[in-house]
Amino acid sequence: MTDRIETIIGQGGVGLAPAKPRAVKLDRSDIILQSISYVFVTLFALFCLAPFVLILSASFSSEAAIMKTGFGILPKDFTLTAYEWIFRAPRQVVGSYIVTITMTVCGTAIGLFIISMTGYALNRKDFPFRNYIAFFIYFTTLFSAGLAPTFLWVARDLGLRGNYLAVFLQLLMTPWLIILMKNFMRTVPYEIIESGKMDGAGDFRIFLSLCLPMMKPALATIGLFLALAYWNEWYLSSLYLGSTVEFKPLQYHLYNVINTANALRNSVAGSNVSVTNLPSNTLKMASAIVAIGPILLLYPFIQRYFVSGITIGAVKG
Amino acid sequence: MAKEEAFQRRKSLLRQLVDSRVLLLMCVPAIIFFIVFNYAPMPGAWIAFTNFNYRDGIFGSPFVGLKNFEFLIKSGQLWTLTRNTILYNLAFIILGNILQIAIAIMLNEIRSAFFKKISQAAMFLPFFISAVLVGVIAFNLLNYDTGAINALIRQTGGDPIKIYSQAGLWPIIIILVHLWQSTGYGSIVYFAAIMGIDRSLYEAATVDGANAWQRIRYVTLPSLKPTFIILVLFSLGGIMHGNFGLFWNLIGNNASLFSTTDIIETSVYRMVLSQNNFTTSTAVGLYQSLFGFALVMTANWIVRRINKDYALF
Numbered sequence: 001m002t003d004r005i006e007t008i009i010g011q012g013g014v015g016l017a018p019a020k021p022r023a024v025k026l027d028r029s030d031i032i033l034q035s036i037s038y039v040f041v042t043l044f045a046l047f048c049l050a051p052f053v054l055i056l057s058a059s060f061s062s063e064a065a066i067m068k069t070g071f072g073i074l075p076k077d078f079t080l081t082a083y084e085w086i087f088r089a090p091r092q093v094v095g096s097y098i099v100t101i102t103m104t105v106c107g108t109a110i111g112l113f114i115i116s117m118t119g120y121a122l123n124r125k126d127f128p129f130r131n132y133i134a135f136f137i138y139f140t141t142l143f144s145a146g147l148a149p150t151f152l153w154v155a156r157d158l159g160l161r162g163n164y165l166a167v168f169l170q171l172l173m174t175p176w177l178i179i180l181m182k183n184f185m186r187t188v189p190y191e192i193i194e195s196g197k198m199d200g201a202g203d204f205r206i207f208l209s210l211c212l213p214m215m216k217p218a219l220a221t222i223g224l225f226l227a228l229a230y231w232n233e234w235y236l237s238s239l240y241l242g243s244t245v246e247f248k249p250l251q252y253h254l255y256n257v258i259n260t261a262n263a264l265r266n267s268v269a270g271s272n273v274s275v276t277n278l279p280s281n282t283l284k285m286a287s288a289i290v291a292i293g294p295i296l297l298l299y300p301f302i303q304r305y306f307v308s309g310i311t312i313g314a315v316k317g
Numbered sequence: 318m319a320k321e322e323a324f325q326r327r328k329s330l331l332r333q334l335v336d337s338r339v340l341l342l343m344c345v346p347a348i349i350f351f352i353v354f355n356y357a358p359m360p361g362a363w364i365a366f367t368n369f370n371y372r373d374g375i376f377g378s379p380f381v382g383l384k385n386f387e388f389l390i391k392s393g394q395l396w397t398l399t400r401n402t403i404l405y406n407l408a409f410i411i412l413g414n415i416l417q418i419a420i421a422i423m424l425n426e427i428r429s430a431f432f433k434k435i436s437q438a439a440m441f442l443p444f445f446i447s448a449v450l451v452g453v454i455a456f457n458l459l460n461y462d463t464g465a466i467n468a469l470i471r472q473t474g475g476d477p478i479k480i481y482s483q484a485g486l487w488p489i490i491i492i493l494v495h496l497w498q499s500t501g502y503g504s505i506v507y508f509a510a511i512m513g514i515d516r517s518l519y520e521a522a523t524v525d526g527a528n529a530w531q532r533i534r535y536v537t538l539p540s541l542k543p544t545f546i547i548l549v550l551f552s553l554g555g556i557m558h559g560n561f562g563l564f565w566n567l568i569g570n571n572a573s574l575f576s577t578t579d580i581i582e583t584s585v586y587r588m589v590l591s592q593n594n595f596t597t598s599t600a601v602g603l604y605q606s607l608f609g610f611a612l613v614m615t616a617n618w619i620v621r622r623i624n625k626d627y628a629l630f
Contacts, residue, residue, distance in 0.1 A: 029528035037423035038432075044420065045439035048497060051454040052442070054465055058457060070468025071457050118347040121340040128333045133344050140355040143610050146602020147585050148595045149361025152375070154354070170354055173347060203339035232447035235562060239590065251447040258453055259569065281463050288453040295445050303438055310502060311509045 052296075059083070059286040063279030071281075082279055082286035092267045093290060095247030103168050103249065104230040111172040111226045112219060118173075119181030120207045125190065134182075137175050151239060162244030167236040171229050177222055180309065184218030185211065221309035224302050231295065254291040258284055362606075364599040385600040394584075395604065399557075402580040406556040408492050409499075410549060416500050418545070421507035422537060426529075437508075440501030448562025451494060455567050459490070484577045491567060491578065495560065510544045511537060547627050550620050554613035557605050561586065581605050 026034075050073070057075045058066065065076035086093055118137075122130045144150075160166035188211050196206035212219070237252035248256065256263035264280055267287070334341070360375070365385055367378040389395040420440070427433050458465050459480045467477040480486055514537065522532050561582035568578045570587070581601060588598035621628035 027528055029530055033529040033533075034426050034428070037426040041420065041423050041427060041436050044500070045436040048440045048443050048501060051458070051497075054457050055453060066463050070463045070471065071465040072468060073465075114346045114350070117343040121343045124340055127337050127340045128328075129337065129341065129344075133348065137347065137351055140351055142613055143359075143606050144355065144602075145358035145362050146599055146606055147582075148589050148598040148602055149364060149375075150354070150358040151589055152364075152595065153358040153361055158353075169350075173350060175351075178347065203337075204343065207343070228445065232449075234447060234449050251449045254447075254453070255449045255566075258449070258456065284453065285457065288450055292446055292450055299442065299445060300438070303441060306441070306444075307505055310505050 055285050055288050058282055059289045061282055063277075063282050066281045082282040083290075085279065085283055086267075086286055086290060092247070092253065093287075096250045096253040099164070099247045100231060100233075100250040103164070103171075103233075104227050107168055107171055107230045108223050108226045111177075112223045115173050115177050115181050115222060115226075116212065116215065116219065117207065118178050119185050120211055121203075122178070122182045123185035123188075124193070124203075134179075137178055141175050155240060161240060162242075164241070164245070166240035167233060167249065170236055171226075171233060177225060181218060181222055184215060184221075187218075188214050217305070217308060221305045224305050225309060228295075250291050254287055257287045362599060362603045364595055365603045367596065369596050369599075385596050386604070389597065389600060389604075395601070397576070398579060398581045398584055398601065399608075401578065402559045402582075403556055405488070405491065405559065405580065406552070408488075409495050409560075410552045410556075412492065413496060413499060413503060414545060414549060416496055417503035418507050418538075418541060420500060420504040421511055422533060424504065424508055425511045425537075437501070437505075440504065442501070443498040444502040446498075448566045451498065451563060452566030452569075455490075455494070481571060482573050484574045487568070487574055487578045491564065494567065495563060498563070506548070507541060507544065510541055514540045543624075543627070546623065547620065550616045554616035555609070557581070557609035557612060559583070 053073055054071055057073060058071045059082050060075040060078055060080070061071075062077040062079045062081065069076065118133075121127055122134050124130065145153075154166055154170070155161040158166075160169075192210055192214075193206055196210050201210070232251055233249055234251035234255050237249045238255065241248060241252065247253075253263075253267070257267050258264075264278070264283060264287075328336070364375055364378075366380060366382060367375070368381050368384075369375065369378045373379075386395075424433055424437065427436075456464075459467075461467060461477060461479050461481065464480070466480070470477050478486075480490075518536050518540075519532055522536050527535065559580035559582045561580075564578060564580055564583045565586065568574050568583065570591070585598045585601050585605075588594040588601075617628055617630065
């Protein structure tokens with residue numbers, strides 16, 4: 001059955017060969033279509049960007065101006081007050097950053113290693129159990145125990161309530177990433193594996209020193225998917241960590257700052273400190289910028305790897 | 318390669334195990350992972366048929382048969398949740414695919430490589446942010462006192478709207494947010510499919526006197542049909558599973574909006590986390606899993622009838 005998956009994914013139209021320019025002569029319909037395209041794509045792109053601009057502007061606005069006239073597309077009464085509040089007592093934010101960065105780095109490294117090992121083995125045509133194992137993994141996408149039994153199992157039976165491991169471990173891999181890696185592995189010609197065998201290399205050695213070096217684009221793509229999942233994680237934290245840990249993963253920290261007034265105050269002043277004049281509206285926006293900052297900065301460099309990943313894994317996206 | 322496979326099949330199981338021990342070992346971490354986090358909790362679905370309490374545990378708690386399901390059906394909750402989940406997904410699938418195809422076709426018409434790159438990057442950006450940030454954006458835009466939309470309404474002299482208490486508005490908002498977040502991502506797939514179309518088809522069409530619209534109608538769209546059918550059928554298979562993060566961060570515990578916004582995932586999450594209600598939530602989860610499973614099977618069966626090569630299994 002996994003061969004079927006390969007077939008479909010193979011249809012995704014991989015390979016972004018540049019389109020050859022069409023006949024140069026443009027008639028009226030071409031010009032109209034092109035004009036519509038430019039206008040509509042521009043509008044939609046602006047629609048996608050606008051919310052980011054809104055948040056950025058709001059974070060640089062003064063609370064008084066926001067209270068008076070509300071959020072807008074340009075900063076109102078430009079000020080750095082909100083950021084000053086965050087970095088005056090940065091304990092919470094820095095703690096969250098450390099937790100999230102540690103999880104992201106370790107999770108991506110370990111997850112990537114396991115995923116590529118599995119993907120490699122499942123792609124080996126001479127591995128007799130590959131279809132059984134692939135189905136065993138794939139089946140988890142068809143049927144699941146559901147949230148409540150899983151929660152009871154992980155929190156109670158495994159005893160991981162309040163333990164960062166509950167979050168860290170569950171994000172290590174997904175069936176989709178394993179299938180994606182398996183498809184990437186198909187680009188390694190079987191002759192290379194055979195030549196490795198000929199030279200007397202073991203299966204693991206062939207994987208490590210022959211296949212992995214050829215898989216750099218795949219590793220980048222899947223590594224980025226993993227890193228994004230760790231960076232954006234808030235859901236498992238809300239289930240398994242709650243308020244049991246002092247330093248919450250970054251996005252869950254942001255979740256609390258947005259949704260509870262106490263969390264907002266504690267995040268900038270520590271608990272048991274009474275604060276007046278807290279610029280709560282702009283502070284929320286500044287916290288959001290602090291939480292996505294690295295993604296926005298890295299975005300231009302990483303975006304293209306995702307494009308190749310989506311193209312290859314089209315169906316299960 | 319085929320010869321090798323035939324040869325493998327003839328070997329005894331033990332021999333196969335020994336010969337492929339390294340490859341097997343390489344799969345062990347992943348197998349353990351899925352056993353621990355996916356298969357081990359499955360027997361826990363039994364909770365759906367019990368009156369679960371912590372002291373007696375899953376299999377010691379009194380058996381109540383289908384009572385939990387009966388309650389869900391009688392209270393009408395199951396119907397509301399199913400209806401909301403399916404209708405939202407249908408809207409996402411239909412509008413999403415139309416918009417994605419439209420954007421992909423338009424991107425293909427754009428000649429400037431620079432413009433294409435920049436606009437694609439802009440449209441793809443929302444995919445990268447966490448659901449929590451989607452909640453922040455919604456707060457920025459929609460809240461009554463300082464929200465950007467109400468600010469605009471006030472400036473133009475209108476009456477501000479209490480958006481967070483008007484259930485009727487939310488289907489539109491949720492669909493817009495979903496399209497905002499997923500269109501750039503989805504259009505990449507269609508764009509790649511368009512790039513894969515044989516250019517000579519377009520040249521032939523032009524020679525035959527087809528204008529731009531006719532080329533789209535008779536070349537591009539038919540060529541996208543297989544991709545479209547597969548993507549739609551697979552999304553239909555997942556129609557019982559909602560986008561939890563999106564709904565939860567937009568609505569959360571705002572009960573006045575539940576009638577039009579509560580989906581299976583959000584309801585189960587609330588039952589587990591704030592009500593400690595494990596029986597009803599497990600029942601809903603099991604219903605979702607079984608129904609979803611049946612749907613995937615059906616979708617796959619249909620795909621198989623259309624074209625065997627596209628089927629999952």
